[in-house]
Amino acid sequence: MALDNQAGLDGFTKDLLQEISGGGNAPAGLVEKLTELHEAAEQGEGTAPIVRFFSALKDAKGEAGVGFEGLGFSREQLLALCSKHVEIDEHCVTVGGRVGRALEVMAQANPRVEEYLSAKTEEAPSGIELWDQILENQARIKKALNLDDATWNSFSGQLGNAINDVETLAKCIDLPADAIRDVTRITEKYRMRLTPYYASLIQPGVANDPVLLQAVPTAEMVDNVGVELPPVASDHSPARLIDQFYPRVVAVKVTNICAMYCTHCLRIAHIGKSDRTFSKKAYGEALDYIAANDRIRDVLITGGDAFMLNNENLRWLLGRLDEIDHIKIKRLGTRVPVTTPSV
Secondary structure (H helix, E strand, O other): OOOOOHHHOOHHHHHHHHHOOOOOOOOOOHHHHHHHHHHHHHHOOOOHHHHHHHHHHHHHHHHHOOOOOOOOOOHHHHHHHHHHHHHHOOOOOOHHHHHHHHHHHHHHHHHHHHHHHHHHHHHOOOOOOOHHHHHHHHHHHHHHHOOOHHHHOOHHHHHHOOEOOHHHHHHHOOOOHHHHHHHHHHOOOOOOOEOHHHHOOOOOOOOOOHHHHHHOOOOHHHHOOOOOOOOOOOOOOOOOOEEEEEOOEEEEEOEOOOOOOOOOOOOHHHOOOOOOEOOHHHHHHHHHHHHHOOOOOEEEEEOOOHHHOOHHHHHHHHHHHHOOOOOOEEEEOOOHHHHOOOO
């Protein structure tokens, strides 16, 4: 199926053909190089030779100012390769989409990736690289909070000694005075909680430590708030405790409790000032909605954190969902294994 006019071309390919069109005087050797690439594109069975040919045409126009006509190719030859590319590609991706857009996006992104890779070891080292420092942090925090090894290594010990206030935070983490003032101000509006274990992952004296930024509220959360938004999913909550953004998937918010309140959480502004689980009547209304809508197949139990619900209630909820025939997938939204590991 040859494309003999622009009617069958997508916008990306039209833009690419326009970009590489024109005449000009080709530097020595360029015509021969493009001719070889064109022959390979015509004779090849895959998309890669076609992509290499069009990429070379794009480079020729950008670097030497020579369009495909100046290199001895006709529009009809290029259209034939455009058709061939679409016919070969399993997803009907066009030459314009691939050469004119996708590869360009990757070319623009790659320097940012290289910048990250060159800096990540220094700016965001892994826990393995920081293990000695983490052990020092653990010893310091155990002493500050008067925790023995058994308490430190237990789920209840971590939760029972979670860091909820600025005074305790300052005992555990070396923060400058201005940071302490910021956290004091911010926690008047937003809740803070992190476990002693998670605090031990924070590098002392590093203001932009990635773990610190996700665990401790920052000034920009109140100084750069923009427009106040209503509670998350207030316009996507068709029933009590339910969020539903997709017809076949629902989230049930069974508690507002987390082992750590992450600063990037969508719901952090609406968590409330006190820990709450809800009545079985409230859970029952959510389950009734799910049972009455047989289009729903996927249920995410979240919160808060699903693992902050006691075993009895969690077992009851999962059992009730098991009784609903059209529910095929049950998921638990939790960060407890990460924020509160225990031995």
